[in-house]
Every structure is written in structure tokens, then in C-alpha cells.
Amino acid sequence: MIKEIHEKFLRVVPKFCLGCGNEKIVDSVLSAINDLYGNTDDFVFLSGIGCAAWIPSPHFKADTIHTTHGRPITFATGVKIANPNLKVVVISGDGDLAGIGGNHLIHAARRNVEITTICVNNLVYGMTGGQYSPTTPxxxxxxxxxxxxxxxxxxxARLVASAGASYAARWSTSHKSQLENSIKKAFEKGQRGFAFVEIISPCTTQFTRRNLKAFNLARKDQNLGEFIDIEREGFVKKIWEGMKENPSMR
Ligand SMILES: Cc1ncc(C[n+]2csc(CCOP(=O)(O)OP(=O)(O)O)c2C)c(N)n1
Ligand code: SF4
Ligand SMILES: [Mg+2]
Structure with missing residues (x-):
């Protein structure tokens, strides 16, 4: 089945480092899309800079926007405002979304912008040599x-939940079925509010070989599961309703 999914949805088969979870994440995201929608016609995928940011672009046979470091959520907000019918999905790393882009993350959650964000938390800045990030234990x-x-x-996941998101969950790449169910839920919820899935996927090249003990500690500290699942009116819906009632907003 995964072979058919690759043929259907990939321009090129991804090649990350040996053991890197990014390849599993490609499969989980595409399997969720295939099960729910069967195609990526209404999707726009955005990413920043880093290994995780390469997951959608250049790999997915879909509309993708590879943006600047830390800024995919801002571009995604613009795309969603321009065309609210699109399914707008950000896939990027912990450094991109919680370091340089941390402010955009919490404010998109606070505003409840109708986008889905998948954060690949590999516990470091993988691409640039394994520097510590805001999620390094x-x-x-x-x-x-x-x-x-x-x-x-x-x-x-708790930060985003407390900032105002509609949905926030955390799984690891070892939790395939829970992760895929959460991604599906986040695609649906992301059309009505800010939906966030954090995936713990330690960087095998830069982190795991130095830190088996710290990784086990991190796993014990950070529970997995869903942290919020609520309905609140979304930001983009309010903008469009406001424009109808008050054309001077345009
Ligand atoms: C403005 C800017 N600052 C710094 C960089 C260098 N840089 C590229 S990727 C990256 C970190 C990426 O970390 P993360 O988002 O966790 O992705 P990973 O590679 O770990 O998947 C940094 C600091 C950059 N490209 N642009
Ligand atoms: S450096 Fe780390 S995150 Fe990047 S591809 Fe290699 S294992 Fe994956
Ligand atoms: Mg990272």
C-alpha cells in the first residue's frame, strides 16, 4: 500500500539520514491524506528551513511553498486569508517553529488561525550541525x-494548547496509528481553528547517539496524547464575515 501512496503523492522518494524519523512522517502524513481525501487537490503545504522543512518540499506532488526560516506560519496565514477554502498545512522543525518562529506559533494559536501545523521535534537544529534548540532536554x-x-x-503541545489552539497533540514516530489518527483529526480541525501536532522524532545523526539517557528522560517528562480539543470561532472566518458586514475592511 505504501508503494502506491508513494507513486501517487511523491515527486521523489525522500532520502534522509539512516534511521531519521522524517521518512516515517512522510508516510504518516500521506497515508492520512489518502485515507481522508484521496488526493491533495485542496492542500497547500508550507515549510520553513531545516531537515523537517524538506518533508513536503520538494517531495510532495502538491502545491508547496518552501518559505524563509521561522516564517511558514505567517505565509500560511496569508494563504488561508486569501482563499479560506484551501486546506493549509505547515510542516517544519522545532527550531523553525519554536525558536526563530516561536512568536508566530503562539500568536497563530492565540488567534485560532485555521491552519494545521505539524512540528517535527527532533530535539536539535539538525540540518545545521546539531545545535541545541528550545526543545532540547x-x-x-x-x-x-x-x-x-x-x-x-x-x-x-501544552504551550500551544494554553495559547488558545483548538487542537494540540503530541506523539512520537513509534506511535504510528495514534499519530496518523491525530494528523487526520488535525486536518479536519485545522479547517475551523489552529490545529497542532508535535511529533517527537530525535535526530539520529546529531542527537540520539550522544544522548540516550537524556532522550529517555525527555520521554518520561513529556506525556503523549491530546492536550486540547475544543471548538472556537476561527480568525479567518471572522475576517471574512467582518468584510461582508463592513466593506471598508477590504
Ligand atoms: C535567518 C536564518 N537564520 C539561521 C539560518 C540557519 N538555519 C537553517 S536551518 C536552521 C535550524 C533548523 O532547525 P529545525 O527547525 O529544528 O529543523 P531540523 O533541521 O532540526 O529538522 C538554522 C538555524 C537560516 N537559514 N536563516
Ligand atoms: S540530520 Fe537529523 S533530522 Fe536531519 S536528516 Fe539527518 S537524522 Fe534526520
Ligand atoms: Mg529540529
Whole structure:
């Protein structure tokens, strides 16, 4: 089945480092789309910069926008405002979405912008050499924390839930069926509000080999599951309703 899904949805078969979870995430996202919709006709995928940002672009045979570092949510908000009928999906990394783009993440959640965001949390800046990120567990060894990370990490799914999102969940790449169900839910919820799925997928090249202990600690600290699932009026819907009632808003 996955072979047919690859033929149907991929321009090129992804090649990440050996053991990298990004290939599993490609499969989970595409399987969820295939089950729910059978095609990507109404989708626009946006990503920032980093290994995770390569998941949709250039791989997906679909409309994709590879944006600048930290900014995919801002572009996604613009796309959704321009055409609210589209399914707008951001797929990017922890550094991109919670480091340089952290402010956009919390404000999109606060505004309840109708987009789906999938954050691949590999616990470091993978692409640029394994520097520590805002989600690196305390004590972890990275290329910039050789004596152990002195900082505490964000609990991303809870952060986004408390900022105002309609949906927030966290799974790991080892939880295939729960992850795919959450992605499906986030596609549907993302048409009515801000929907967020964090995927724990430690960078095998830059993180796991140095940090088996810290990774196990991180797993114990950060529970998996759904952290919020509510209905609130979305930002883009309000903008379009406002424009109908008050044409001077246009
Ligand atoms: C403005 C800007 N600053 C820094 C960089 C360098 N840079 C590229 S990717 C990246 C980190 C990406 O980390 P993450 O989003 O976690 O993606 P990963 O590679 O770990 O999947 C950085 C700092 C850049 N491209 N642009
Ligand atoms: S550097 Fe890390 S995140 Fe990037 S492809 Fe390799 S294993 Fe995956
Ligand atoms: Mg990362």
C-alpha cells in the first residue's frame, strides 16, 4: 500500500539520514491524506528551513511553498486569508517553529488561525550541525552544549494548547496509528481553528547517539496524547464575515 501512496503523492522518494524519523512522517502524513481525501487537490503545504522543512518540499506532488526560516506560519496565514477554502498545512522543525518562529506559533494559536501545523521535534537544529534548540532536554549534550544543556525545554503541545489552539497533540514516530489518527483529526480541525501536532522524532545523526539517557528522560517528562480539543470561532472566518458586514475592511 505504501508503494502506491508513494507513486501517487511523491515527486521523489525522500532520502534522509539512516534511521531519521522524517521518512516515517512522510508516510504518516500521506497515508492520512489518502485515507481522508484521496488526493491533495485542496492542500497547500508550507515549510520553513531545516531537515523537517524538506518533508513536503520538494517531495510532495502538491502545491508547496518552501518559505524563509521561522516564517511558514505567517505565509500560511496569508494563504488561508486569501482563499479560506484551501486546506493549509505547515510542516517544519522545532527550531523553525519554536525558536526563530516561536512568536508566530503562539500568536497563530492565540488567534485560532485555521491552519494545521505539524512540528517535527527532533530535539536539535539538525540540518545545521546539531545545535541545541528550545526543545532540547535539560542536560543533553549537543554541538553547542558540550557540558550539558543548562536550559529547560518548552513543552510545545501544552504551550500551544494554553495559547488558545483548538487542537494540540503530541506523539512520537513509534506511535504510528495514534499519530496518523491525530494528523487526520488535525486536518479536519485545522479547517475551523489552529490545529497542532508535535511529533517527537530525535535526530539520529546529531542527537540520539550522544544522548540516550537524556532522550529517555525527555520521554518520561513529556506525556503523549491530546492536550486540547475544543471548538472556537476561527480568525479567518471572522475576517471574512467582518468584510461582508463592513466593506471598508477590504
Ligand atoms: C535567518 C536564518 N537564520 C539561521 C539560518 C540557519 N538555519 C537553517 S536551518 C536552521 C535550524 C533548523 O532547525 P529545525 O527547525 O529544528 O529543523 P531540523 O533541521 O532540526 O529538522 C538554522 C538555524 C537560516 N537559514 N536563516
Ligand atoms: S540530520 Fe537529523 S533530522 Fe536531519 S536528516 Fe539527518 S537524522 Fe534526520
Ligand atoms: Mg529540529
Amino acid at each position: 535539560a542536560g543533553a549534550i549537543t554541538s553547542t552544549t558540550s557540558a550539558g544543556n543548562m536550559e529547560y525545554s518548552f513543552d510545545l
